Amino acid sequence: MALFTKRYHAPGTLPGTLAAPVCEVPPRIALVEFGPDTYEERLIASPAECLSPEECRAYLDSPSITWIHVEGCVTPDTLQHLGGLFGLHPLALEDVLNTGQRTKLESYEGQLFLVMHLPAQNRAGVEAQQVSFFLGHNYLISFHDGETDPFEPVRGRLRRRAGRLRDRGADYLLYGLVDLIVDQGFPLLEDYGEQIESIEEALLDDPDKALLNHIHRLRRELLLLRRLIWPQSEVLRQLLHEDYPSVQDQTKVFLRDCHDHALHILDLLESYREMTTVMLEAYLSSASNRLNEAMRVLTVIATLFMPLTFIVGVYGMNFSVNESSPWAMPELRWAYGYPVVWGVMVLIGIAMLFYFKRRKWF
Amino acid sequence: MALFTKRYHAPGTLPGTLAAPVCEVPPRIALVEFGPDTYEERLIASPAECLSPEECRAYLDSPSITWIHVEGCVTPDTLQHLGGLFGLHPLALEDVLNTGQRTKLESYEGQLFLVMHLPAQNRAGVEAQQVSFFLGHNYLISFHDGETDPFEPVRGRLRRRAGRLRDRGADYLLYGLVDLIVDQGFPLLEDYGEQIESIEEALLDDPDKALLNHIHRLRRELLLLRRLIWPQSEVLRQLLHEDYPSVQDQTKVFLRDCHDHALHILDLLESYREMTTVMLEAYLSSASNRLNEAMRVLTVIATLFMPLTFIVGVYGMNFSVNESSPWAMPELRWAYGYPVVWGVMVLIGIAMLFYFKRRKWF
Amino acid sequence: MALFTKRYHAPGTLPGTLAAPVCEVPPRIALVEFGPDTYEERLIASPAECLSPEECRAYLDSPSITWIHVEGCVTPDTLQHLGGLFGLHPLALEDVLNTGQRTKLESYEGQLFLVMHLPAQNRAGVEAQQVSFFLGHNYLISFHDGETDPFEPVRGRLRRRAGRLRDRGADYLLYGLVDLIVDQGFPLLEDYGEQIESIEEALLDDPDKALLNHIHRLRRELLLLRRLIWPQSEVLRQLLHEDYPSVQDQTKVFLRDCHDHALHILDLLESYREMTTVMLEAYLSSASNRLNEAMRVLTVIATLFMPLTFIVGVYGMNFSVNESSPWAMPELRWAYGYPVVWGVMVLIGIAMLFYFKRRKWF
Amino acid sequence: MALFTKRYHAPGTLPGTLAAPVCEVPPRIALVEFGPDTYEERLIASPAECLSPEECRAYLDSPSITWIHVEGCVTPDTLQHLGGLFGLHPLALEDVLNTGQRTKLESYEGQLFLVMHLPAQNRAGVEAQQVSFFLGHNYLISFHDGETDPFEPVRGRLRRRAGRLRDRGADYLLYGLVDLIVDQGFPLLEDYGEQIESIEEALLDDPDKALLNHIHRLRRELLLLRRLIWPQSEVLRQLLHEDYPSVQDQTKVFLRDCHDHALHILDLLESYREMTTVMLEAYLSSASNRLNEAMRVLTVIATLFMPLTFIVGVYGMNFSVNESSPWAMPELRWAYGYPVVWGVMVLIGIAMLFYFKRRKWF
């Protein structure tokens, strides 16, 4: 998960500038028009292909709901065309293009602009893909910057007429999509929960360096994840408690449920973050324990053998070459000198062991 | 205590879906109907068994209070039947089924939906069992996902006509049940308090690894417990300060008492959490003390004996084999060479001990 | 100071139950009746002794102020009698009996119920004694669970007609008692402040284990003390800013002064807590310093003597027994072998000392 | 980045005093007058040079917008002249002169006074240059204390008539300049993000002292940067939500975008700060790991060789010089003494290795 993902223009650039990112693959646009009894779906490559202003006006004037979903790397052209058709604000369009925005909800004269982030697990870890929404009274435009379309299940429900989706307005559709994004948090956090529990077990066993790196990687990811998810619950609270003309009251009970999910995910995230702190402390205090243990072994060994090695060193001195002096290591010539030295050394050893025992060093 | 306990549907599932968990034992349903002078209790296996819509309507229209308690694993059928009879909201029913919800209070058109958690001590530690309530103006439906019915004492009080329970409405019954749940925190925290005090005493003595693991286990459990209990006081505050038609004013003075208990438990929990931090620091600083102690012993021993061992090593060298050279270790041939070496070594030893004494190393 | 001091009934017990604690000594009840010109004081053993309902009614109807103070272990009988006479709420009575409550202020239909904690220093440290008050428009009932009556100075002022106590209402009397409780914090914190300053001085000197235990004991006590004192300032704020019929405006300027004292104590407590953190860090970094110092001495000694001991070991080898081989330690037979070895060793020693000097190891 | 950058007068100085800093280079003043169809630009050295009060009045009365930008070290004379012409408040002028102010927004009777900080990267790190603005209904006066004029891009857009700048009022111009200042944060944070990621990689590898210093330098800079940037988002929020006569509603949608950028930068900054904490912990736990590793190697080596060295020391003793005593190291005279000693030593060595293996020490 990268630290800095925001695309930005050089400071001083004209606000609302749409600089062209290089798109290798053109965006795929799914145009869905539905009502309680009608459902029409078209896949187009560019909005200019089939959305002339007149057609658009017709769509907007009809009572049915229009949902345009732009999947993949979006070009300035597409944005400008859509912006012209639906009257989208240039600053909002700039935010769609410059991905890596904060999660946020902004109101532009009756139109709601919402930026969310879809957590997606890839090989390198978790990646946050920006999803942008424009909500009008009977249309919803969504942008997703990823490889696969995450909203296919919702389109499936629309096609099959499952649930209330076809009978409600564009705001309920927005709820459906936002709910899908928020609920992605549960499998993600379940996975993190399992990782944490496996680390906890390993910590009781034998903590090694790989474990430490795992804890640090988790801390980093949870930190970045919180940066994404914390504002999501805030945005949902705002959607719930402020009055926007394009959000109906009957949708709010569902948004409240969605907000509750976001809060639950945030709660879990916070607990996990604190848990990694607890685990790190556990690792460090366990390492400190092991250091103490090694230190004591070393001290016991050194304290036991250093004096003994000194004693045997004493009797390894060669003063006895001076055979004439009575002061030249007479002990060496004593009949019981050798057993006496051993006795002294054994006594010293036993005394040391008693001392260590009393200080509870082993 | 597991980190992640929420049951959830795959993201994108229809909101309000009731997927069937596998229940080994069917739920036990206790149907209680009471008024100041009447008390009737029935145990049934399924709501369909005896609650036809007409019967239900009769119950709802009568002035007496109906309390349905569903104990154990609840099936989607049971939920749907009850939901149909009492007009329970599908999103709330989903939350009853998908246990592991956040503690919360939601209002669905006059009906209150409340999720609480009953802390239950089992072999593996503390477990939180979800309890869900639906409160209407003259009925209360409660669900508990556990093995034994925790509300038997309340039913006993109803039977015996103890206290005011029979004379008050469904909201006072709800208070009685919630109070029972909240008060479970006291014995739990008393137990934790005793654990902490026993650790504190052991810390003064001889801290070992088991103690450290105990501290970490406590930190983990207190962390998870706070996640459960913190929103309980919040929910009670909400019940107390917002106006719900099904909660009467005369019940509020009791809810205030219950809220006070929840705050007290939260206070204790926070103190305990800070106390575990203090204990962990005490453990670590005590370990650091012991490391220092071992280190000093080692340094004193090594500094004392290394120079002496070097000296005796010097006179263990065999240069004296060259008996002709006057430079070949003449000390060895001196008459008082050996006592002089001992004298030098004793002086060095005493000097070192003085030095260590002055630096307060022992 | 115990962690868990709350008395509680088993969960599910009837709210308002007054279970009998075993009182070894009956409570001492001081009944005071005063007005600007009258003062009457009686000591009784039980409220039933002299407070018949009629008498009570007479007291309540007279313009003079009635203050009943119950000192020591209170029995359920006493409580029930008083509760009946003055219309005290059962939930509040339960809180008087089950000491260890949170500090709190509750209003029961015109009556104020206030729980405070008097910090009292005993042999084992600081103990918090619960003081409960019921304030009506012309009476005050107070309960204190301790050995000596802390309110004797106030009764003395009443007797002597010192200050405004006799001219004001029951609320001013409550202020006098609460002010006395709050002001107990100053000598307590002065004592803690002195302890902290003595530890700070000792830290500069020679930190030992007893000091560490002292720091940890302080941290624990300050933590528990804050749990008591933090809600006191909150309760006083509430008394000050909310309108209660039994608290007159002219008393509020005094309560504001008392609130200010509570805030001051809280401020000091917070500073002390942070100070203990600073001291603990100072202790630990000082211990880390000493470890480093010992480590360097050890490393210098070992690095100095190990190579030298190796060299003298080399010339202690017995290859010279093979007198025929020219390769068998010819150095031993050189005329200047011994001085050359000494020269080499001195050079090595000097080189090492230079190296350590450059790395600033001593 | 210096800790204390505020210029201040001695306490007790008259408020509004403009003491003369020594300016090596006089300020460069750019006077721009523009409207939808007019654009005039003049560079002058002193406001007295061409701005007589009459001229000024003419400027102020004309519908066109006047923008005076003072670049570089500003003299009290210039300030007083401008202050007199435009009625700027002495306290605000003092703040322009005494750079190192807090970021703030103040309203002086219809005039807005805004202090921002432009982060500029120089050799020694990041430096914050104070930019001050006075906004009237049709004029903007800006001061920048740096070497190069950062607002040249905006002047370029004015000249080229790019965007809406020429058609809007002085408040939109202020937005343009503030947006430029805020957006400077993005390249800065992108650079910090890259530094952090490079440190993270190095941490997995081989953490050394330079890395540690780098982490500490980052922590320091992020800390100081937050002190600058946190109030910027606050000031923009104030500009957005409070009603100032000189800020039009149509500009607010742009200020909201700018506020959103400031929040984004603050978010990033906070994440970075937490990330440096995580990195520091990673460094320290990795160092603790390495200490443990070295300690174990040392303990294994010492525990292995100390007993063996003792044994060979024993048989280096010279008791055998007493050839007559049967107790004088008879082992030395045994035929298989030497191989037996080797055998014993090898056995001891193998036993030790097994012991270490079992304790997982290598």
Added chain:
Amino acid sequence: MALFTKRYHAPGTLPGTLAAPVCEVPPRIALVEFGPDTYEERLIASPAECLSPEECRAYLDSPSITWIHVEGCVTPDTLQHLGGLFGLHPLALEDVLNTGQRTKLESYEGQLFLVMHLPAQNRAGVEAQQVSFFLGHNYLISFHDGETDPFEPVRGRLRRRAGRLRDRGADYLLYGLVDLIVDQGFPLLEDYGEQIESIEEALLDDPDKALLNHIHRLRRELLLLRRLIWPQSEVLRQLLHEDYPSVQDQTKVFLRDCHDHALHILDLLESYREMTTVMLEAYLSSASNRLNEAMRVLTVIATLFMPLTFIVGVYGMNFSVNESSPWAMPELRWAYGYPVVWGVMVLIGIAMLFYFKRRKWF
């Protein structure tokens, strides 16, 4: 800076008691009477000396402003006399006498009572001297408990008619004095900033124990300083945003500037506090680095020389005294035994060095 500086009466003392502190030097009272065109100044030893109640009334009734400044240890007599003349509240007088109060602002029926703290640097560090103010509609009474009068500069400005002081009311005078107190923070913090920067440089160099003590002393002082300064900005905010009859609107723009200074000082203080944390961490991680370094040197030396010392010890054994056995150290008798042993030792040494190199131990 002492931890506990509050003077207090024994708990239970009559509120408003003025107990006599022992004053070695009587207070010096400066009585100033001024208007736009008049200025009169008298130094008196006691208010009774020249302020009879009639005189006082005359002063209060005249349109000119009266400023009474009491410098030094104030006696209860002086306080009572002034209290009687100006109608000062006993609780406020008690706070003037019992120095060591919290910084606070209290309103007593139209009169404002303000307690501030003047930080003064003395030999032992920083000391906080209490300054108390009573503000009426045309008088200001100030008390300062120190050795020199800090307000002489303001009196000088009054005498010289510098600035607006003579033309404005008592509230503007109060602003002038409070501004002087608040601005004392800037030189103080500049000094702390320099101390911190000097420590930062020393940390890169050679951290020693004195540095550590310096960091801890700074942390302690910043902690206590924040306790003083934090409420100052709060009190100024209150003075600014609440409506007091004795504070005019035209003074508020100046108080806002003063409040801004207080916030700036608080900001700096907070940054400094965080900076000391960063420095402490830097110190500790640097110490941990040095420990690691020493440990590695020790381990390398020990691992290198212990096996070699063992080998030379082996050939120092005296088994060769048994000349008849072919198993008695035959190596000693080999022609090339000595060079072979050297060769083996050199090989072992080189292998170890390679091993250490590969593990990056030096």
